[in-house]
Amino acid sequence: MSKFVEDKGYNEDQLKVLSLLKGDEEVCLMAAPSFVVDFDYDSFVPLMKGLGFEYTTELTFGAKIVNQEYHRYIHENKDNQEKFICSVCPACVELVKAKYPEMEKYLLPFDSPMSAMAKVIDKNWPNQKNVFLAPCFAKKREAKKYPNLIHATITFSELKDIVSKEKPTPLKGSHLFDRFYNDYTKIYPLAGGLSATLHSKDILTKEEMVAKDGVKNLQKLFDKHSDKKFYDILFCNGGCIGGPGVASNKPIFVKRKRILSYRKGAKTEKIGKRKGLDKYTEGLDFSTEF
Ligand code: SF4
Numbered sequence: 001m002s003k004f005v006e007d008k009g010y011n012e013d014q015l016k017v018l019s020l021l022k023g024d025e026e027v028c029l030m031a032a033p034s035f036v037v038d039f040d041y042d043s044f045v046p047l048m049k050g051l052g053f054e055y056t057t058e059l060t061f062g063a064k065i066v067n068q069e070y071h072r073y074i075h076e077n078k079d080n081q082e083k084f085i086c087s088v089c090p091a092c093v094e095l096v097k098a099k100y101p102e103m104e105k106y107l108l109p110f111d112s113p114m115s116a117m118a119k120v121i122d123k124n125w126p127n128q129k130n131v132f133l134a135p136c137f138a139k140k141r142e143a144k145k146y147p148n149l150i151h152a153t154i155t156f157s158e159l160k161d162i163v164s165k166e167k168p169t170p171l172k173g174s175h176l177f178d179r180f181y182n183d184y185t186k187i188y189p190l191a192g193g194l195s196a197t198l199h200s201k202d203i204l205t206k207e208e209m210v211a212k213d214g215v216k217n218l219q220k221l222f223d224k225h226s227d228k229k230f231y232d233i234l235f236c237n238g239g240c241i242g243g244p245g246v247a248s249n250k251p252i253f254v255k256r257k258r259i260l261s262y263r264k265g266a267k268t269e270k271i272g273k274r275k276g277l278d279k280y281t282e283g284l285d286f287s288t289e290f
Contacts, residue, residue: 008165013140016152017131018162021052026128028055030117030150031177033063034135034189034240036262037255038156038247042175050168055128055178062117063088063185067198069110069286074203074230081106084230086194088112091138091235092218093290100222104290106231111286113188114139118149119284120180133159135189135243136236155245180280186263189240190256195232204230213239 010018020027029048035058039047045056066088074084083106087093090112096103111119114132121130129151132143136155143150154162187193191213200209208229212221214237221231236242238252241259248255 010162010165011158013152013154014158014162017154020129020131020152023129026054027052028057028121028125028128028130028178029053029133030114030121030130031056031058031133032114032135032139032189032240033058033060033186033262034243034246034255034259035133035156036258037135037241037250038160041262041265043170045175045177046170046173047163047168049171049173051163051166052168053131055125057117057121057177057179059113059117060185060188061180062111062113062115062120063188063194063197065116065120065281065286066110066113067185067194070108071198071200071203073108073110074200078203078229082229084108086230086232087290088188088194089138089234089240090142091136091215092233094138095215095218095235096222097290099219103222107290109287109289111288112142113185114143115146115149115288116286117180118146119286120280122149123284124280134245135240136245138235139245155243157245157247160247186266187259189234190259191234191239192232193239195230200230213237213242 035044048056083103085096085103085106085108087107087110093107096107118130130149132139132150132153134140134153134155140153143153185197187196192211195209195211209232210221210226210228210230211232212218213234215235218233218235234240238256241255242252
């Protein structure tokens, strides 16, 4: 790979990532699970290792943690709280706070999968730098809340640009992520993915739940004072697969298919220990304020 040169039209975030990769410390890439919309799963990890990342992981374990926290909180509070609004999408949190302040108290007070995962990585492998690969700019803003855990953030488009300019040679070896897997939450970035993986039968009825994506639909939902109890909301059309940091212009149904096939394929892989990961979260606090 060529030496990184600062005159290739890179923006500040791209330069930050490249400078981390050039530095002495090990760098871990944390990929949002929607990355398969823009990257080929089988070649992604070798390509990232060729670019200089020592470790690669994705956020599905973080999504599982968020689900567990949501489930517990709703179970404990369902009789005395009117509504619960998912807070995994920072643009939705911003929307609620700005346009529906009377609903702010219903935002579920927990980390997103990104920040939960950053805490897990920091606890278990503290001496490294972490780069988050994001589908949107709202996630970049959210990551700035954790400057000691997430040291740089780039979008899928920005990473594709780096790859096309630096032309890394893929490192020979496994195509599997290094750390933390969870299969069922691989559909988290899809509209309705969170409610589909919440195991909500014992805490909510189907009628009490609503899943909506796209800002116009969200506004309609809140403007008509919906009487639903649980709101699984994502700001972008189709969910994170429609994020503004995604490079692909393919239709949502094509992107959706890629996520579903990623999940299906991952189920058949021998990826080592999937159970017992809870020990990695011991002592961590995933609650937050907005
Ligand atoms: S729905 Fe859109 S804005 Fe929200 S986290 Fe996903 S990509 Fe970002």
